[in-house]
Amino acid sequence: MQSITNATLTNPWLTENTSHLKPCPTYFKRHLAINGLQKRPSPLAVTHSLRTQMASHLYIDSTPKEVSSASGLHLITQNTPNGQATQILLEELESAYGTPFTTTVIDISTNEQKKEWFLRLNPNGRIPVVVDNTRSPPFPVFETSAQLLYLADHFDKDHKFGFTDPLEKSEAEQWIFFWHGGGAPYQGNLNYFSRNSPDNDFGIARFKTETLRVFGVLEIRLSGIYAADKQPRHYLVGAGKGKYSIADIKTWAWIKYWPARFTRDEMKEFPHLLEWVERIAAREAVKLGIGEKYAKRSSKL
Ligand SMILES: N[C@@H](CCC(=O)N[C@@H](CS)C(=O)NCC(=O)O)C(=O)O
Numbered sequence: 001m002q003s004i005t006n007a008t009l010t011n012p013w014l015t016e017n018t019s020h021l022k023p024c025p026t027y028f029k030r031h032l033a034i035n036g037l038q039k040r041p042s043p044l045a046v047t048h049s050l051r052t053q054m055a056s057h058l059y060i061d062s063t064p065k066e067v068s069s070a071s072g073l074h075l076i077t078q079n080t081p082n083g084q085a086t087q088i089l090l091e092e093l094e095s096a097y098g099t100p101f102t103t104t105v106i107d108i109s110t111n112e113q114k115k116e117w118f119l120r121l122n123p124n125g126r127i128p129v130v131v132d133n134t135r136s137p138p139f140p141v142f143e144t145s146a147q148l149l150y151l152a153d154h155f156d157k158d159h160k161f162g163f164t165d166p167l168e169k170s171e172a173e174q175w176i177f178f179w180h181g182g183g184a185p186y187q188g189n190l191n192y193f194s195r196n197s198p199d200n201d202f203g204i205a206r207f208k209t210e211t212l213r214v215f216g217v218l219e220i221r222l223s224g225i226y227a228a229d230k231q232p233r234h235y236l237v238g239a240g241k242g243k244y245s246i247a248d249i250k251t252w253a254w255i256k257y258w259p260a261r262f263t264r265d266e267m268k269e270f271p272h273l274l275e276w277v278e279r280i281a282a283r284e285a286v287k288l289g290i291g292e293k294y295a296k297r298s299s300k301l
Pocket residue numbers: 080081082083108113125126127128142143144145
């Protein structure tokens with residue numbers, strides 16, 4: 001297994017190697033393809049060797065074959081809250097439209113995500129990563145929220161999990177950004193300090209208080225206490241009681257873990273949030289998205 005030190009040395013930004021600074025011709029082609037300026041070949045028309053040629057900047061010899069030879073949407077993940085958000089949306093899309101996708105489950109405790117093959121897909125070296133192999137060359141997407149927005153834009157043709165109305169779309173983005181920037185880091189750091197520095201009362205208190213504060217923000221929204229109609233809502237965004245969407249998926253994947261860090265007594269101020277957690281947990285695609293399939297680690301990695 002490659003150590004973190006060896007792995008970071010393969011990151012071109014940290015070495016003397018400047019070959020990565022040369023303009024990459026495939027970049028311009030990809031740019032055209034992304035913007036719809038170039039005809040996208042049918043995924044079936046793209047053979048494995050052709051794809052490997054076109055994606056030589058993305059896939060190298062050490063890239064697991066199941067990643068480099070994937071032909072549709074491919075998710076590299078582990079069953080963590082961030083991984084689960086994208087897992088859930090992919091399961092929802094498969095159940096709603098039959099959109100196929102494949103997965104590679106890695107073990108982040110071995111630092112697989114710091115190796116060069118992974119950094120070529122996500123220089124941030126963190127899961128999850130989605131690679132859209134229906135594009136030529138394939139298009140990698142990192143950051144959970146960017147993945148949810150990308151998949152909603154390109155694979156949810158009936159807008160079952162997103163919105164067309166520009167103001168509802170903006171509201172969905174507001175709740176997604178709120179959780180990405182202001183919820184996940186607090187809850188993530190609460191986990192980190194509780195696990196790795198249990199005597200650090202200051203750190204734990206800080207992140208516990210902030211996590212409870214953002215739970216309170218969601219409770220305000222779901223209870224409808226400050227809404228014009230003062231009616232509680234079922235979901236974060238959408239008219240009336242709202243519509244289940246990528247904003248709920250992003251947030252739920254974290255909040256459902258509340259029993260790991262909070263007592264029921266600490267949660268009693270958030271009754272609408274707790275009902276929302278149960279409501280979303282009941283969805284079949286959600287159960288699949290956090291299920292057994294993702295608990296397994298690839299034996300090849
Ligand atoms: N902001 C990123 C966070 C991704 C993230 O922190 N992933 C964690 C697992 S939940 C990870 O890969 N940790 C391994 C590492 O830091 O090396 C996202 O939303 O995708």
